[in-house]
Amino acid sequence: GDSVTQMEGPVTLSEEAFLTINCTYTATGYPSLFWYVQYPGEGLQLLLKATKADDKGSNKGFEATYRKETTSFHLEKGSVQVSDSAVYFCALSSGGGADGLTFGKGTHLIIQP
Amino acid sequence: NAGVTQTPKFQVLKTGQSMTLQCAQDMNHEYMSWYRQDPGMGLRLIHYSVGAGITDQGEVPNGYNVSRSTTEDFPLRLLSAAPSQTSVYFCATKKNRDRGWNTEAFFGQGTRLTVV
Numbered sequence: 001g002d003s004v005t006q007m008e009g010p011v012t013l014s015e016e017a018f019l020t021i022n023c024t025y026t027a028t029g030y031p032s033l034f035w036y037v038q039y040p041g042e043g044l045q046l047l048l049k050a051t052k053a054d055d056k057g058s059n060k061g062f063e064a065t066y067r068k069e070t071t072s073f074h075l076e077k078g079s080v081q082v083s084d085s086a087v088y089f090c091a092l093s094s095g096g097g098a099d100g101l102t103f104g105k106g107t108h109l110i111i112q113p
Numbered sequence: 114n115a116g117v118t119q120t121p122k123f124q125v126l127k128t129g130q131s132m133t134l135q136c137a138q139d140m141n142h143e144y145m146s147w148y149r150q151d152p153g154m155g156l157r158l159i160h161y162s163v164g165a166g167i168t169d170q171g172e173v174p175n176g177y178n179v180s181r182s183t184t185e186d187f188p189l190r191l192l193s194a195a196p197s198q199t200s201v202y203f204c205a206t207k208k209n210r211d212r213g214w215n216t217e218a219f220f221g222q223g224t225r226l227t228v229v
Contacts, residue, residue, distance in 0.1 A: 044205075046218070100158040105153060
């Protein structure tokens with residue numbers, strides 16, 4: 001079945017540091033890939049997505065590129081801020097079966113001033 | 114525009130009690146689902162619905178029932194609560210089957226349930 005693997009953390013960085021959160025996946029067919037972010041006490045919200053190979057999703061300074069050859073969708077940001085502290089979930093949707101999203105376990109990111 | 118509304122936000126139950134977690138959406142989305150979030154486990158799909166009158170099981174359906182009598186509402190029922198059901202529950206919606214459901218999911222703010 002489908003699965004998503006991501007580093008769990010917590011990942012602690014200083015403000016203005018470079019961020020990479022790795023995400024790899026296994027799936028049948030051609031899934032769409034997503035990064036969701038969960039701020040403390042809130043639900044998940046979509047950060048960015050990519051629907052086909054080599055697509056780059058971007059939002060709020062975050063980027064991720066759909067790499068079919070390495071089955072990866074790593075999240076990057078050049079300069080993080082304290083307000084980026086949250087839990088980040090990588091997810092895929094293959095559109096079959098349960099039609100739901102398959103999530104990674106989440107990466108807790110802590111940015112220190 | 115309220116989006117996806119979950120009630121209650123917090124709940125404490127005793128083992129064996131029953132309750133219903135409510136989820137309502139005003140976006141006219143066809144697809145609705147329930148997830149549970151547990152530490153170190155990420156989110157796992159409990160039940161889902163592709164439209165009014167249609168429901169199906171997800172990854173972890175045991176101990177939960179659902180129904181979908183309207184497009185707007187998708188309640189999750191715990192018939193006899195157990196400590197293993199202590200979790201944070203999220204309701205999510207998607208617009209429709211466009212491109213195989215590969216569209217953005219919208220989440221409610223969650224219900225934190227504790228079973229003692």
